Amino acid sequence: MSAIHLQNLVKEFGDFTALKTMDLDIADGEFMALLGPSGCGKSTTMNMIAGMEEPTSGKILFGERDMAGVPMGRRGVGFVFQNYAIFTHMTVRQNLAYGPRMRGAARAEIDRRVGAIAEMLQLAPLLDRKSDRLSVNILQRVAIGRSAIMEPAIFLLDEPLSNVDAAFRAVMRTELKQLQRQFRQTMVYVTHDQLEAMTMADRIAVMDHGVLQQVGTPLEVYNNPANVFVARFIGAPGMNLLKGRPAESDRGLVIDLGPLGVTPPLPDEIAPPVRATRGEVLYGFRPEQVALAERGLSMPVSFVERIGARTIVHLGEGENAVRAVFENDVGLSIGQTAVVAPPASSVRVFDAATGLAVKAG
Amino acid sequence: MSAVTATILENEMGARTKPATPDEGSRLGFRLTLPAQILVLFISAFPLLMQLYISVTDWSPLSGAGWWNAWEMWNSFANYTDLAADTRFWSALQRTAIVMLVCVPAEFLLGLALATLFADEFPGKRIFYSILLMPMMVVPAVAGYMFFMLFQSGGPVNDILSRIVGTPVTIAWLSDPNLALIAVMIADIWQWTPLMFLILLAGLVGVPEDQMKAATLLGANAWQRFTTIVLPKMKTIIIIALAIRVIENFKIFDTLYIMTGGGPGVATETISVYIYKVTTQDLIWGYVAAIALAILIVLSIVAVYAMKRMAKAREVPA
Amino acid sequence: MADIVFRNVTKRYGATLAVDDASFTVNDNEFFCFFGPPLSGKSTILRLVLGLEVPDQGEILIGGKPVNSVSPAKRNVAMVFQNLALFPHMSARDNVRFPLVERKVAEAEIEKRLADVAAKLHIGHILHKPPAQLSGGERQRVAIARALVRDPAAYLMDDPISALDARLREETRVELKRIQRELGKTLIYVTHDQEEAMSVADRMAILENGRIRQIGAPTEIYDRPASAYVARMLGSPMMNILPSVRGASRIEAAEGAIRINDAKAPAEAIEIGLRPEDLKVRPWSDNGTAEEGSGRPARVFEVEPLGGYTVVTLAAGQARLRALLRGQPDIRPDAMVAISCEPARVHYFGQDGGAL
Numbered sequence A: 001m002s003a004i005h006l007q008n009l010v011k012e013f014g015d016f017t018a019l020k021t022m023d024l025d026i027a028d029g030e031f032m033a034l035l036g037p038s039g040c041g042k043s044t045t046m047n048m049i050a051g052m053e054e055p056t057s058g059k060i061l062f063g064e065r066d067m068a069g070v071p072m073g074r075r076g077v078g079f080v081f082q083n084y085a086i087f088t089h090m091t092v093r094q095n096l097a098y099g100p101r102m103r104g105a106a107r108a109e110i111d112r113r114v115g116a117i118a119e120m121l122q123l124a125p126l127l128d129r130k131s132d133r134l135s136v137n138i139l140q141r142v143a144i145g146r147s148a149i150m151e152p153a154i155f156l157l158d159e160p161l162s163n164v165d166a167a168f169r170a171v172m173r174t175e176l177k178q179l180q181r182q183f184r185q186t187m188v189y190v191t192h193d194q195l196e197a198m199t200m201a202d203r204i205a206v207m208d209h210g211v212l213q214q215v216g217t218p219l220e221v222y223n224n225p226a227n228v229f230v231a232r233f234i235g236a237p238g239m240n241l242l243k244g245r246p247a248e249s250d251r252g253l254v255i256d257l258g259p260l261g262v263t264p265p266l267p268d269e270i271a272p273p274v275r276a277t278r279g280e281v282l283y284g285f286r287p288e289q290v291a292l293a294e295r296g297l298s299m300p301v302s303f304v305e306r307i308g309a310r311t312i313v314h315l316g317e318g319e320n321a322v323r324a325v326f327e328n329d330v331g332l333s334i335g336q337t338a339v340v341a342p343p344a345s346s347v348r349v350f351d352a353a354t355g356l357a358v359k360a361g
Numbered sequence B: 001m002s003a004v005t006a007t008i009l010e011n012e013m014g015a016r017t018k019p020a021t022p023d024e025g026s027r028l029g030f031r032l033t034l035p036a037q038i039l040v041l042f043i044s045a046f047p048l049l050m051q052l053y054i055s056v057t058d059w060s061p062l063s064g065a066g067w068w069n070a071w072e073m074w075n076s077f078a079n080y081t082d083l084a085a086d087t088r089f090w091s092a093l094q095r096t097a098i099v100m101l102v103c104v105p106a107e108f109l110l111g112l113a114l115a116t117l118f119a120d121e122f123p124g125k126r127i128f129y130s131i132l133l134m135p136m137m138v139v140p141a142v143a144g145y146m147f148f149m150l151f152q153s154g155g156p157v158n159d160i161l162s163r164i165v166g167t168p169v170t171i172a173w174l175s176d177p178n179l180a181l182i183a184v185m186i187a188d189i190w191q192w193t194p195l196m197f198l199i200l201l202a203g204l205v206g207v208p209e210d211q212m213k214a215a216t217l218l219g220a221n222a223w224q225r226f227t228t229i230v231l232p233k234m235k236t237i238i239i240i241a242l243a244i245r246v247i248e249n250f251k252i253f254d255t256l257y258i259m260t261g262g263g264p265g266v267a268t269e270t271i272s273v274y275i276y277k278v279t280t281q282d283l284i285w286g287y288v289a290a291i292a293l294a295i296l297i298v299l300s301i302v303a304v305y306a307m308k309r310m311a312k313a314r315e316v317p318a
Numbered sequence C: 001m002a003d004i005v006f007r008n009v010t011k012r013y014g015a016t017l018a019v020d021d022a023s024f025t026v027n028d029n030e031f032f033c034f035f036g037p038p039l040s041g042k043s044t045i046l047r048l049v050l051g052l053e054v055p056d057q058g059e060i061l062i063g064g065k066p067v068n069s070v071s072p073a074k075r076n077v078a079m080v081f082q083n084l085a086l087f088p089h090m091s092a093r094d095n096v097r098f099p100l101v102e103r104k105v106a107e108a109e110i111e112k113r114l115a116d117v118a119a120k121l122h123i124g125h126i127l128h129k130p131p132a133q134l135s136g137g138e139r140q141r142v143a144i145a146r147a148l149v150r151d152p153a154a155y156l157m158d159d160p161i162s163a164l165d166a167r168l169r170e171e172t173r174v175e176l177k178r179i180q181r182e183l184g185k186t187l188i189y190v191t192h193d194q195e196e197a198m199s200v201a202d203r204m205a206i207l208e209n210g211r212i213r214q215i216g217a218p219t220e221i222y223d224r225p226a227s228a229y230v231a232r233m234l235g236s237p238m239m240n241i242l243p244s245v246r247g248a249s250r251i252e253a254a255e256g257a258i259r260i261n262d263a264k265a266p267a268e269a270i271e272i273g274l275r276p277e278d279l280k281v282r283p284w285s286d287n288g289t290a291e292e293g294s295g296r297p298a299r300v301f302e303v304e305p306l307g308g309y310t311v312v313t314l315a316a317g318q319a320r321l322r323a324l325l326r327g328q329p330d331i332r333p334d335a336m337v338a339i340s341c342e343p344a345r346v347h348y349f350g351q352d353g354g355a356l
Helices: A042-050 A092-102 A107-120 A136-148 A166-183 A194-200 A218-223 A228-233 A271-276 B003-015 B022-055 B067-073 B078-085 B087-119 B125-137 B140-150 B156-165 B177-205 B209-217 B222-233 B235-250 B254-260 B271-282 B285-314 C042-050 C092-102 C107-121 C136-148 C166-183 C194-200 C218-223 C228-233
Strands: A004-013 A016-026 A031-035 A057-062 A077-080 A154-158 A186-191 A203-208 A211-216 A240-249 A252-256 A281-285 A291-307 A310-315 A322-326 A337-341 A348-351 C004-013 C016-026 C031-035 C057-062 C077-080 C154-158 C186-191 C203-208 C211-216 C240-246 C251-253 C258-260 C271-274 C280-283 C298-305 C309-316 C319-326 C336-340 C347-349
Touching (some): A031 A042, A077 B209, A092 A107, A092 B222, A291 C218, B078 B285, B087 B235, B177 B235, B177 B254, B209 B222, C004 C042, C016 C057, C031 C194, C136 C154, C166 C194, C228 C347, C258 C271, C309 C336
Parallel strands (some): C031 C186, C077 C154, C154 C186
Antiparallel strands (some): A004 A016, A004 A057, A240 A252, A281 A348, C203 C211, C240 C251
16 A cells, blocks of 8 residues: 555656656565765655656556645655754644644544654653754654654655764664654655665665666665666775776686786686676775785775774775775784785676676676 | 855954954943944934923924923923814824724735735746836825826726726715725825735745645645744734834825825824824924824834734744 | 964853863874864864964963964964855865965965965866866865965864765865875864764864863774763764673673673773674573673664674663674574673773773
């Protein structure tokens, strides 16, 4: 009933195409993150689901039901705005009661529902506060409560944590996730922060320039990015990508990285398709999976950042830069040369011309 | 912060020598603005005190004595007791109140309706916008002549009415004691609705769009959005707009005086017209001062009330 | 020389103590960070250095000279603002030239310095563009160039990259550090992002309500926080700080889920601090005997995969602990696990929150 299906969805603003033919199925009760940089079309997609904007073409279905022409007030979606859009001239209670009041619910019924939702969100002691001077996590709860009281089948959240300062974001993330568990509604969450998407979502839809790049669980998109954009966008830091050409060696297929030398042999599963690509490829591996080795890529250390539990070592420069994340006792410093090698299983290869991942088999 | 602030900062960093402590700063500020403060005090307080002084005398420019010698004609509070018994004053006050109670709400409702209309986009909006603001630019005296001509018994208003009804209409708008006031009010509404519209439009576009969308998503229809979000958010600006118009309308004079001269008889004699007549025809200035002061007190009460409401509304910023 | 010294500096705004008895020395050529929550006094310290504020008490020295009564213009420190404050109607070149033109420097000298700064910051090729056509990182460099062109003894930055998106911030902070190294100038930097502070700072000061809580190299503060407050400020996820109970030979916390066999543990400790990355999490073996160093079982409450790491939230009675595990371990919610931590990695905090 509350699954969302986007079919061939297109949105154009004059000459500008905000969204190019998007197909996406969001399951009932799923927490789906729409992730991408600003201008990627994620907010446009969300606004169309909410009914704030009409698609240029394509369909939006809630379950079986086509939403074309259904005004936003009748779609039964809860929407949490980036700035929460709390009615600042009202008390918390009036904010929560707003939806039922507008639908003409009886006073006693409204009181009962407001009481229940306030209890659930721990807002009961704050009900008679004016809502213009509440802290940001309370605002978030009021915004969620105000929508939740209508018992929407679908919840849409538009970057709700982007105005929250970094230290507090972790707390808010946990709180949001627990709320989703309580309500069990389908949630669509728009964000540009890959960390938020990774930690909260059941699945992530990565978008760029109005095009859906990949849909998958957080670990799927992290481990097997479909293309170079996803590889770079997911992870902190993003995936290392080095340009090179496939070359045969006596140990098997390797990538010739030019000045950096040749890579260790590629694993057997991806060697045949890589061999089949003509031209340049990108040799990719995650910074966290880099290990110091006897043989491998020999690179000068250009910078070392120790950030709490991790040490990020920057190797090489420009096109041939690599970042590696180590434990703090790695003992590398600027000017030294490190020999690093990614484990064969963690290597991903991309076609340099198309940017697409070269898939095994 | 903007480039402007940055420039200010740069200038400040370049120009200022020793910054003062807060205490020193405020004392210095007081000393520097003292001459200006004295001047302002003199300008606003002097005429008031002079008026108060004259209002307790029988002084008139014809008395031969300078106003500063008015104490010789001291009559204690006779002017005020006369005023309380002056039926012409009271009926002028009543008439002024009627004009205000009709014009201000009419201007407000029309202005609000127009502002709501103009908050959305529609073709030709800019042109309509300019046309709509024009009455405000017209000098009130000119507006007076315009309506004076419009409401002549052979004038365009009757002409149009004749065409609508089909038989000749010869209503004596300005010489019928009952209709003259209506004509005057129509002129006032024509001229001042645009101001109301302008102020209210400014308030309307300031209503946060997200909150409007949120209300829509929660199922509020257009009327509900208007009453629960728009009106409360515009409270301050509505009070300001009403206060401005109440005070201005209370002083209605030029348009009216040119259209009817306060007549026929005293049918359109408002407070301002009455004061004008007493001043220029009867020349009893001590009495005039008393009337003016009484009215000032009434208007001040309105203004203070409005300002209090504004201060209260500002505690809850939108 | 451009070392900057604060001696017992206090600044009040009305009844609020914005900066409370601050004493520190920023060495010449040092990248020094002020880090703290909003309103902890970071920006006030910058304004005091700039001369936009005058201390109520105490003394400020720049390059060994007291500057309390020296005007901002004569202090020879430059500021890069939070939102960069580039003039949108001017090209990058005119933006950079601006401070010199304002000061009526000779044209030849302006061009010389402009070329010099442009070369150092690699912005020669974008000087003709207006700010609107520049990327976030380029705008950043133009703003720095504008601050540097005056050749200040020190420069100050107030959260200069907070407006950039996460990916660009990671790159820009490395760039900033490189620029500072190459220029060899004293840089005072204010940020609210702990990752950024740890990444760029040679030394940093942690602030709380206008008071400096600890000064030191980031690694030093991270490894040996002076108090529970400081310990919580650095590290993501935050350090687990739990009330502890002292037994005969060991310390217990989280209702027995944590047992530390540390004979040397200070007796006055009322709380222990455990960094998430120091926690070891193993599946609970049901044979009744806990493995060496671990206590009673805890339940896995939440698993957050970050890709290279996994954050696991553990529940032991009312206590919640977070562990940062490397890679993508196969741990599921509601699994029972044993938690352990090397005694040498445990932080102890006393009654007043101070480290022991």
